[in-house]
Amino acid sequence: MQALPLAGAGAVLLVKSLRDGQAQRRRLESLMDEYRQLFNTPTDRLLALRDALVQQLEAGLAGQPGGLMALPSYVDVLPSGRERGDCYAIDLGGTNLRVAHVKLGEQRGATEATHIREWEIPEEHFDTDRGSLLRFVAQCTAEVIREHSGAAGGGGPAGAKPVVGFCFSFPVDQTALDNGKVLVWTKNFRGSYLIGQDVVAALRSELAAAGVDAEVPAVMNDTVATLVALRYSEPDTQLGIILGTGTNCAYLERAEAIGKLPAGYRGRTPAMVVNSEWGDFRSPLLPTCQEDLWIDCSSPHPGNGLFEKQISGLYLGEVARRILLRLAEKEGLFGGTLGLLSRHFVLTTADMAACDQDDTPDLHAVAGVLERVLEIRKTSLQQRRLVQEVCQLVCLRSARLCAAAITGVLQRVGHPCGSCSAGGGGSGSGAPAPPVAIAVDGSVFEKYARFRERLRAALEDVCGKAAADSIRLQLAKDGSVLGAAYLGVAAAQFEGNGGTA
Numbered sequence: 430m431q432a433l434p435l436a437g438a439g440a441v442l443l444v445k446s447l448r449d450g451q452a453q454r455r456r457l458e459s460l461m462d463e464y465r466q467l468f469n470t471p472t473d474r475l476l477a478l479r480d481a482l483v484q485q486l487e488a489g490l491a492g493q494p495g496g497l498m499a500l501p502s503y504v505d506v507l508p509s510g511r512e513r514g515d516c517y518a519i520d521l522g523g524t525n526l527r528v529a530h531v532k533l534g535e536q537r538g539a540t541e542a543t544h545i546r547e548w549e550i551p552e553e554h555f556d557t558d559r560g561s562l563l564r565f566v567a568q569c570t571a572e573v574i575r576e577h578s579g580a581a582g583g584g585g586p587a588g589a590k591p592v593v594g595f596c597f598s599f600p601v602d603q604t605a606l607d608n609g610k611v612l613v614w615t616k617n618f619r620g621s622y623l624i625g626q627d628v629v630a631a632l633r634s635e636l637a638a639a640g641v642d643a644e645v646p647a648v649m650n651d652t653v654a655t656l657v658a659l660r661y662s663e664p665d666t667q668l669g670i671i672l673g674t675g676t677n678c679a680y681l682e683r684a685e686a687i688g689k690l691p692a693g694y695r696g697r698t699p700a701m702v703v704n705s706e707w708g709d710f711r712s713p714l715l716p717t718c719q720e721d722l723w724i725d726c727s728s729p730h731p732g733n734g735l736f737e738k739q740i741s742g743l744y745l746g747e748v749a750r751r752i753l754l755r756l757a758e759k760e761g762l763f764g765g766t767l768g769l770l771s772r773h774f775v776l777t778t779a780d781m782a783a784c785d786q787d788d789t790p791d792l793h794a795v796a797g798v799l800e801r802v803l804e805i806r807k808t809s810l811q812q813r814r815l816v817q818e819v820c821q822l823v824c825l826r827s828a829r830l831c832a833a834a835i836t837g838v839l840q841r842v843g844h845p846c847g848s849c850s851a852g853g854g855g856s857g858s859g860a861p862a863p864p865v866a867i868a869v870d871g872s873v874f875e876k877y878a879r880f881r882e883r884l885r886a887a888l889e890d891v892c893g894k895a896a897a898d899s900i901r902l903q904l905a906k907d908g909s910v911l912g913a914a915y916l917g918v919a920a921a922q923f924e925g926n927g928g929t930a
């Protein structure tokens with residue numbers, strides 16, 4: 430007799446839980462739809478972003494407020510490929526410090542030997558007030574110089590001082606090739622150390638303290654070094670881009686268009702490489718979601734680098750993690766389990782790429798990342814599909830934004846790809862666009878194949894297939910160290926400073 434009411438209550442509960450489950454799935458889908466629309470940024474919006482970036486770049490060149498930093502590099506003649514000799518190169522700016530010894534070969538543009546050493550930067554140095562970043566850099570550099578010269582302070586022709594090209598991947602204010610006041614720290618570096626001071630003078634004195642008397646004739650951004658590195662062998666290279674921990678672009682500008690250069694500036698040629706610092710591009714049109722706002726306000730540099738935070742390797746995994754956390758917390762994606770999803774930066778961009786690129790029928794790699802990284806086990810195929818889609822969307826947004834920015838800089842240099850309207854029309858002449866090479870370095874570009882595919886597809890959306898085919902995105906592997914070495918040698922062989930041969 431009592432069984433019936435209980436069975437009745439059970440049935441009611443069952444129906445209710447089915448309804449709740451359906452409602453939750455609907456909410457999950459509608460939230461996913463919002464991300465799909467936002468992250469698959471429509472082409473018209475990319476075109477508007479492209480034009481806004483050009484405006485900010487131009488304001489920056491003129492030194493107007495609201496512009497990008499657009500920093501003159503004082504690289505006004507690129508190395509010719511005929512430089513000879515050996516040089517050391519320091520590459521500081523990512524997770525690792527790299528110091529190289531490079532011997533330039535007899536053939537034009539050839540390197541005879543490149544020996545690169547790498548150190549993980551100890552955590553304390555990221556907080557520059559706490560650590561002693563340049564002391565660490567100088568000690569590592571001294572080790573490499575000793576290895577190659579047999580004695581501290583040696584190297585190169587007998588008696589000559591070793592030459593060090595310094596690739597320093599943060600915004601600096603230069604008045605010549607061999608100086609640069611640090612403007613801000615970016616990425617994970619923070620603190621007030623060196624802000625407003627000349628980073629080259631500081632490096633020289635730390636090298637001296639480490640027992641090395643070296644010449645440091647050139648300091649440059651990694652984008653500048655990357656442009657130089659490829660241009661050495663590919664003369665139609667116009668842009669150097671980094672898509673790694675951070676992102677940025679340098680390009681060749683007409684010196685007369687750089688309004689912020691000191692009055693009376695006379696370069697060796699009419700051109701100069703400009704470091705755009707495009708990571709700071711900002712626009713209400715950016716496809717920003719609430720996760721971006723959280724990432725920004727909990728970062729060491731809130732309000733800065735907003736574009737970089739939607740694009741580069743330091744953040745992509747974190748954007749994906751936060752979206753998954755929202756889906757799990759609010760819409761029960763994993764049936765109430767959160768695993769380690771609440772832990773900041775636990776999901777790296779490499780993990781995200783592994784999920785994105787998993788082609789196995791049961792999404793084996795996605796399951797692996799969920800278990801190993803997030804401690805979420807026994808997931809269904811449906812859940813894994815959703816995780817994969819989130820990763821794909823985060824990558825898609827980054828690639829599409831990057832395409833908008835690239836075409837913006839191409840517009841600035843007068844390449845027809847930069848003035849297309851949606852689908853490729855608009856450049857006017859109908860003539861085929863001249864080929865342009867873009868040197869790209871950084872782990873996102875190098876190691877994330879689907880990112881490269883999406884970037885190429887987005888360029889076709891923005892400029893049309895024919896025009897996009899004129900853009901050659903070329904990996905400039907080790908561009909930062911090689912470019913630093915080429916510029917170092919060129920600058921040391923040049924009389925005076927402020928430019929290179």
Ligand code: BGC
Pocket residue numbers: 522598599600615616650651652671674675676677678706708737
């Ligand atoms: C820095 C740039 C640098 C880029 C890539 C950004 O955070 O501001 O100077 O080129 O990262 O390393």
